[in-house]
Amino acid sequence: xxxxxxxxxxxxxxxxxxxxxxxxxxxxxxxxxxxxxxxxxxxxxxxxxxxxxxxxxxxxxxxxxxxxxxxxxxxxxxxxxxxxxxxxxxxxxxxxxxxxxxxxxxxxxxxxxxxxxxxxxxxxxxxxxxxxxxxxxxxxxxxxxxxxxxxxxxxxxxxxxxxxxxxxxxxxxxxxxxxxxxxxxxxxxxxxxxxxxxxxxxxxxxxxxxxxxxxxxxxxxxxxxxxxxxxxxxxxxxxxxxxxxxxxxxxxxxxxxxxxxxxxxxxxxxxxxxxxxxxxxxxxxxxxxxxxxxxxxxxxxxxxxxxxxxxxxxxxxxxxxxxxxxxxxx
Amino acid sequence: xxxxxxxxxxxxxxxxxxxxxxxxxxxxxxxxxxxxxxxxxxxxxxxxxxxxxxxxxxxxxxxxxxxxxxxxxxxxxxxxxxxxxxxxxxxxxxxxxxxxxxxxxxxxxxxxxxxxxxxxxxxxxxxxxxxxxxxxxxxxxxxxxxxxxxxxxxxxxxxxxxxxxxxxxxxxxxxxxxxxxxxxxxxxxxxxxxxxxxxxxxxxxxxxxxxxxxxxxxxxxxxxxxxxxxxxxxxxxxxxxxxxxxxxxxxxxxxxxxxxxxxxxxxxxxxxxxxxxxxxxxxxxxxxxxxxxxxxxxxxxxxxxxxxxxxxxxxxx
Numbered sequence: 001x002x003x004x005x006x007x008x009x010x011x012x013x014x015x016x017x018x019x020x021x022x023x024x025x026x027x028x029x030x031x032x033x034x035x036x037x038x039x040x041x042x043x044x045x046x047x048x049x050x051x052x053x054x055x056x057x058x059x060x061x062x063x064x065x066x067x068x069x070x071x072x073x074x075x076x077x078x079x080x081x082x083x084x085x086x087x088x089x090x091x092x093x094x095x096x097x098x099x100x101x102x103x104x105x106x107x108x109x110x111x112x113x114x115x116x117x118x119x120x121x122x123x124x125x126x127x128x129x130x131x132x133x134x135x136x137x138x139x140x141x142x143x144x145x146x147x148x149x150x151x152x153x154x155x156x157x158x159x160x161x162x163x164x165x166x167x168x169x170x171x172x173x174x175x176x177x178x179x180x181x182x183x184x185x186x187x188x189x190x191x192x193x194x195x196x197x198x199x200x201x202x203x204x205x206x207x208x209x210x211x212x213x214x215x216x217x218x219x220x221x222x223x224x225x226x227x228x229x230x231x232x233x234x235x236x237x238x239x240x241x242x243x244x245x246x247x248x249x250x251x252x253x254x255x256x257x258x259x260x261x262x263x264x265x266x267x268x269x270x271x272x273x274x275x276x277x278x279x280x281x282x283x284x285x286x287x288x289x290x291x292x293x294x295x296x297x298x299x300x301x302x303x304x305x306x307x308x309x310x311x312x313x314x315x316x317x318x319x320x321x322x323x324x325x326x327x328x329x330x
Numbered sequence: 331x332x333x334x335x336x337x338x339x340x341x342x343x344x345x346x347x348x349x350x351x352x353x354x355x356x357x358x359x360x361x362x363x364x365x366x367x368x369x370x371x372x373x374x375x376x377x378x379x380x381x382x383x384x385x386x387x388x389x390x391x392x393x394x395x396x397x398x399x400x401x402x403x404x405x406x407x408x409x410x411x412x413x414x415x416x417x418x419x420x421x422x423x424x425x426x427x428x429x430x431x432x433x434x435x436x437x438x439x440x441x442x443x444x445x446x447x448x449x450x451x452x453x454x455x456x457x458x459x460x461x462x463x464x465x466x467x468x469x470x471x472x473x474x475x476x477x478x479x480x481x482x483x484x485x486x487x488x489x490x491x492x493x494x495x496x497x498x499x500x501x502x503x504x505x506x507x508x509x510x511x512x513x514x515x516x517x518x519x520x521x522x523x524x525x526x527x528x529x530x531x532x533x534x535x536x537x538x539x540x541x542x543x544x545x546x547x548x549x550x551x552x553x554x555x556x557x558x559x560x561x562x563x564x565x566x567x568x569x570x571x572x573x574x575x576x577x578x579x580x581x582x583x584x585x586x587x588x589x590x591x592x593x594x595x596x597x598x599x600x601x602x603x604x605x606x607x608x609x610x611x612x613x614x615x616x617x618x619x620x621x622x623x624x625x626x627x628x629x630x631x632x633x634x635x636x637x638x639x640x641x642x643x644x645x646x647x
Contacts, residue, residue: 052512053483160599190369191539192596192615195583199595217512220585224593247587261517262587263542265569275521276514279482 005079006040007178007211008064013037013073015056015063019284031283033059035235036073043178044209048226048243050219050258054280056235061181061215065099077179095125095175102184104164108156114142114167115152121174141170144207145200162193166200173204181213186221198225219262223247228316231255234291235283237310241317251319251327254292290321298323331400331533332381332420332501333357338394339376339385341603348603349393351377352557355630358501363527363534365548365565367541367580371600372554374537378503380404381535382420383412400500417448417497425506427486431478437489438462438474441496448497461492466522484515488522495526502527505537520547541584545569550636553577556601556611559630563637573637573644575616610641618643 013034021028033056041047051057062068064075066082075082077096085093101107108117118138121127128134139149145166156164165185172180182201186194202225204210216222222229222243229246231239231254239252250256257274276295281287287294293303302322310320321327339351351373358364368374379385381397383404397404399419407415424430432440438458445453455474462470465488478486487507494502504523508516524547527534536547544551548565553574561574572578582594598615601607607614613623620643630640 052514162599190600191580192369192583193599195585195593195595196597198585198593202592218585219513220587220589223587224585224589244588257514259587261513263516263520263540263546265541265545265581265584265586273517275517279484279515 007043007045007078008041008213009074009076009079010040010064011038011074011076013060013063013075014071015059015068016071029284032235032286033283034063034070035286037232037235037237038073039230039237039240041179041211041213044205044211045228046205046212046214046226048222048229049213049215049232050217050222050229051232052217052258052280054234054283055232056283057215057232058183060232061099061183061213064213065097065181067099095121096177097179097181098172098175098177100165100168100172100180100182100185102187104161104168104188105156107168108164108171110156112155113152114147114154114156114159117156117167118142118152118171118174121171125175127175137174141174142167144173144204145170146196160193161189162196165189165197169197169200169204173208173210176208177210179211179213181215183215184217185214187216187218194221201225219247219258231258234280234286236291237318237320238292239319240310241319245314245317251313251317251324252292252321253296253298253327255319256327257297298327331358331360331362332535333398334377334381334395335397336395337377337380337397338392339373339380340391340393341389342391343389346604350557350603351380353395354554354557354559355395356552356559356562358533358535360500360533361527361531362550363536363548365544365551366535366537366554367539367544367551368554369539369580369600371556371603373557373603374554375505377554378422378505378535378537381501381503382416382422383407384416384422417444418499420501420503421494421497421499422503422505423487423490423494423507425509427483427490427510428478430490431486433478436475436477437481441474441489441493444493444496457496461496462489464495464526465489465492466518467492482515483511484518487511487519491519491522491526495530498530499532501533501535503535503537506539507536508543509539523547541569541581553580556606557603558611558640559638560612560640561638562630564635567635567637573633573639574612574641575618576612579615579617618646 014036015034016030016032018027019029049057063070115138118141119134122134128137138152142149142151147166186197214225226243229243230237233254239246239255247259250259257276260274278295289305290303290308293299308320308322310318312318313324335355337351337354341348341350354377366374392405399415441458441461442453458474459470467473467488508519544565551565551568552559552562555576561577572581579596583596596615609624609626610628613619628640628642630638632638
């Protein structure tokens, strides 16, 4: 693997879910949850993934984590095709990636102590040669996420939401992963605690060089933590670029609407609000042409027939809109 | 329109008595929007539920204070008076519209039920359709026959708003009405709330944790922390110049578009109602705390332009 090869390389990924019908479960159709998505993540980088519910962002994260079967396309981690890993090979590589979930209440086993929750990962991957070494490692992990080593003996219910998310992060870090898929990790938290967790994730990245795929619906949070951002709509990438460019000069009308819909505190920065009509169509029955055209304020005849390709509009900034070039002045 | 004076609200259990709301006072004028801001556990939702006496007793007890809605004392109202106050006086919409709608009835029937209770002379199919149309539901005749689960979260919230509007309330309480919705749908619902408020001239109590929504919607704002109001001000002025250290910290902790650098976080956690810190309730997390802050509990004092702040050092650098 060369030094500048990406840590994660996703090519033309498709994930389809069957829609079953009747007693015998005859397949009636397919939901194209992910419909041809490509991107890369460099080592130590944060890639933000935004979009509204049903756009496929969570499925994408889960597909990369091998929690959902992919229909076609490839996911390469460290230059190796993840789909080809089986058995012992897979077990040996499982510690390369981890997940953090939205709900810190449901993603920790209530019957296990915090020490056991973190220690389980160490044991499975045979990290630490004996119990004493593992205890020391658990203490160190808890301290690295801002908790007390003594918390190892407590149970999840004894912690607040923010502290539980810290436990989830410590568990993910236990196996020293190269990539952490963060699925809405701060959406369930209060604003003050949300800032703590965002800062913690950034500190840990600097210390350990771990890469994040940061999935969230909050554009301001994603912009803050990510170097680059992907915007998804109906299973497709509609925009991809440097975080500040995507937010400041969005090229896709959907991103423009998303940015304008964020309620802003500062009067000066309050933008002309674009209120989209309607809602995202069902991924079972996506519209022909551009998936966004039924809600797009600038759709023209061409948009109803021709699917726009994701193309580079300015350096490293991609958008899937026929008119992305003239959308610049927003 | 609404006046709450020194509200004290307690929750009793076998083990302990917890004071969730401690001396909250505010008023809302006809047609005005008050934003009530705070994090979880601040007491903002239970304060709002008290207005319609919607908290079950026990465990909730009103330990003191008064709530006047349209001139009537809610806490002393009889059952019959309460029935009149709920609906025509105050209606509610909540964060999870799916949990507030009855899953086994068609949405049209549920709106009609609300009409029967509060405006019986208008309990017709035509009025149901008119309300659905008003809240922006396309093909309202067909949609009236839908069940809640056949609708998206945004549509369910529109139905909830239609049900609330069926009573033509003087005050609408919207408790985190868009928190569960996507941001483009949130923009639609906020625009709708503004529109119906203007047309009906009703007052709006908007509970939110999002200061951006406050800036967009509210005339005035009250910030709650640990069961007390720590600051009230006209919304624009508060966002331009927050005075209480908690309000300032909250604004700095919220990521904004185009923002860079590290977020200023507030250390620690919101205190639990059973374990309030001594003195100022915010002092353990306050960057500006002084030694006496852990001893003296500050009062909410009026300072200027209708602003109030619960911090004796608001004016110090």
